[in-house]
Amino acid sequence: MHLLDTRTIVIVATFVAVVPTLVSVSVWYTRPTYPGFGRWTLGTFLGMLSLVFLSLRGAAPDWMSVVLANMLAASAAILYFQGVRLFCGLRVYGWPECLAGVLVIAAIVYFRYFINNIDYRTFALSLLMGSFGLANGITLLRAAPAGRGFSTVFTGIVFMLAGVVHLSRGIYAYTLMPATDLFAPSAVNAAFFGAASIGVVCWSFGFILMTGERHETASKETSWEPPMVAVESIGRAEVGKTVTEAEVRQQVQRIVMSEGFRRSARMERFLTLAVERTLMGHPEDLKEYSLGRDVFNRGEQYDPRQDSIVRVEAQRLRRKLREYYDSCGKNDPIIVEFHAGSYVPTFRHTSSNEMHLTMSKAAPGRY
Numbered sequence: 001m002h003l004l005d006t007r008t009i010v011i012v013a014t015f016v017a018v019v020p021t022l023v024s025v026s027v028w029y030t031r032p033t034y035p036g037f038g039r040w041t042l043g044t045f046l047g048m049l050s051l052v053f054l055s056l057r058g059a060a061p062d063w064m065s066v067v068l069a070n071m072l073a074a075s076a077a078i079l080y081f082q083g084v085r086l087f088c089g090l091r092v093y094g095w096p097e098c099l100a101g102v103l104v105i106a107a108i109v110y111f112r113y114f115i116n117n118i119d120y121r122t123f124a125l126s127l128l129m130g131s132f133g134l135a136n137g138i139t140l141l142r143a144a145p146a147g148r149g150f151s152t153v154f155t156g157i158v159f160m161l162a163g164v165v166h167l168s169r170g171i172y173a174y175t176l177m178p179a180t181d182l183f184a185p186s187a188v189n190a191a192f193f194g195a196a197s198i199g200v201v202c203w204s205f206g207f208i209l210m211t212g213e214r215h216e217t218a219s220k221e222t223s224w225e226p227p228m229v230a231v232e233s234i235g236r237a238e239v240g241k242t243v244t245e246a247e248v249r250q251q252v253q254r255i256v257m258s259e260g261f262r263r264s265a266r267m268e269r270f271l272t273l274a275v276e277r278t279l280m281g282h283p284e285d286l287k288e289y290s291l292g293r294d295v296f297n298r299g300e301q302y303d304p305r306q307d308s309i310v311r312v313e314a315q316r317l318r319r320k321l322r323e324y325y326d327s328c329g330k331n332d333p334i335i336v337e338f339h340a341g342s343y344v345p346t347f348r349h350t351s352s353n354e355m356h357l358t359m360s361k362a363a364p365g366r367y
Contacts (some may be wrong), residue, residue, distance in 0.1 A: 011055050021045050022202030027208055035361025036086035040207045041081030046072045047200055062112060064163050070108050070125050074101040077132040080203075084136045084159075087210065091256060091268055095130070104128045119174050133163025152214045155206030162199045165192065243334055243347040251334040251347075258328055260320055269297050270317050274345050275336065286343040314343060 024041040050072035079096045085092050100331040104124050107137040137160030140152050169192050252275050255261055256268045273295055277285045288310045292298040296309050304310060318338050325335060335348050 018048060018199050018284060021048050022118060023208065027211070036083035036088075037207060038209055039079040039083035040204070043076040043083065044200065044204050047076040064140065066121070067105070067109055067114055067164050070121070071101075071105050073125065074104055074128055077101075077129050080159075081132045081136055083207075088139055091272075100128060100131075123170040124176040125361060126166045126173070130163045130167030130170065133159050133166055135163075137161075137163060151206055152211035155203050155210060158199060158202045162195075162203070165195055165199075165216070186295075194285060199266065243349060247334050248275060248336070248347050251336055255321070255324055255329065255331060255336065258324055259325055263319070266295070266313065267317055267320055270313060271321075271336075271345075274338075274343060280346055283344040288343070291343060291367055310343075314338065 010248045021041075021044045024037075024044055027037075027041075038083075049068050052071065053060070053065050053069035057069075059065075078101050081097055082092045082094075104127070107124040111117045111124070137156045137158075140156030140159065252272065256272065261268050261271070270291070274286055277283065288304040291301060291310045292302040292304060292307065293300065296313070298307065299311070318340075321337060325332070333350055335350055336345055337348075338345055
């Protein structure tokens with residue numbers, strides 16, 4: 001039985017990956033997006049580059065077709081992982097996934113230049129890719145805001161399947177079918193690289209669908225109003241001084257890394273989501289119903305009249321912010337606060353007094 005050349009499949013997969021990359025870049029630059037989309041777009045681009053260098057195996061030096069190709073693949077997996085967590089309103093630590101990537105690349109370098117063993121290299125990368133794939137799938141299926149519908153479930157399942165395929169390939173190559181050539185003609189290689197190209201297309205368009213679905217859900221909840229980001233500057237600051245997005249994001253990072261917020265994932269998620277929606281120009285999305293569904297996973301049937309969790313947790317969040325600024329945050333340059341009766345955060349300089357300024361709609365963030 002004739003098998004399609006594996007290198008040919010990789011080249012085809014590279015061209016296939018160009019399509020979702022271009023579409024994602026177009027969406028990123030022409031439409032408002034949610035946290036994580038920029039990392040997904042960059043991850044898709046790096047994954048495409050990885051396939052390009054991989055297809056040069058045998059024609060290009062190994063530092064390019066082995067080390068660089070695998071480094072790009074690992075970087076894409078890390079960006080997908082971080083993007084999924086940002087989209088779901090979860091904290092991105094950064095160092096654990098980067099450390100895992102560095103260790104895997106170190107293993108690939110070792111098993112190429114010190115002990116040349118393609119099976120060990122395949123196993124190391126497959127372990128990383130499979131672990132991130134499963135983590136992405138579990139996060140989307142369990143931790144994503146409730147009510148996101150088909151697109152989130154679809155993308156989560158694609159990631160789960162990708163994780164299982166990567167882990168299975170690593171175990172298979174290491175234990176059952178040792179190889180000497182990545183492009184050795186076999187049904188397993190052909191199936192894997194074919195599935196990889198399909199997976200890139202599926203989860204890339206899944207990201208776009210999730211973004212569109214979230215916009216559609218938000219538009220159904222409220223009529224559109226010209227969004228404003230409230231920025232308070234109270235004090236002796238000069239007229240025209242505003243709190244910038246960069247300053248706000250840096251301040252939020254300081255808050256969520258503090259002891260009080262590190263121990264409360266729910267408070268961290270509440271604060272992060274409220275700030276991001278405000279900075280992105282969508283304060284109208286910060287309704288009690290939306291927060292109950294998106295932060296506290298209450299689902300589409302959530303009724304704020306019967307369940308007061310949002311009001312209770314908002315009071316708790318205000319209290320924790322006051323405690324933060326009374327202790328470790330007393331010297332911070334920016335104050336983030338929620339006024340009573342509002343779920344839209346305001347931001348002000350600590351050195352300010354007796355002045356109220358307003359910052360017009362913030363441009364969509366690039367992640």
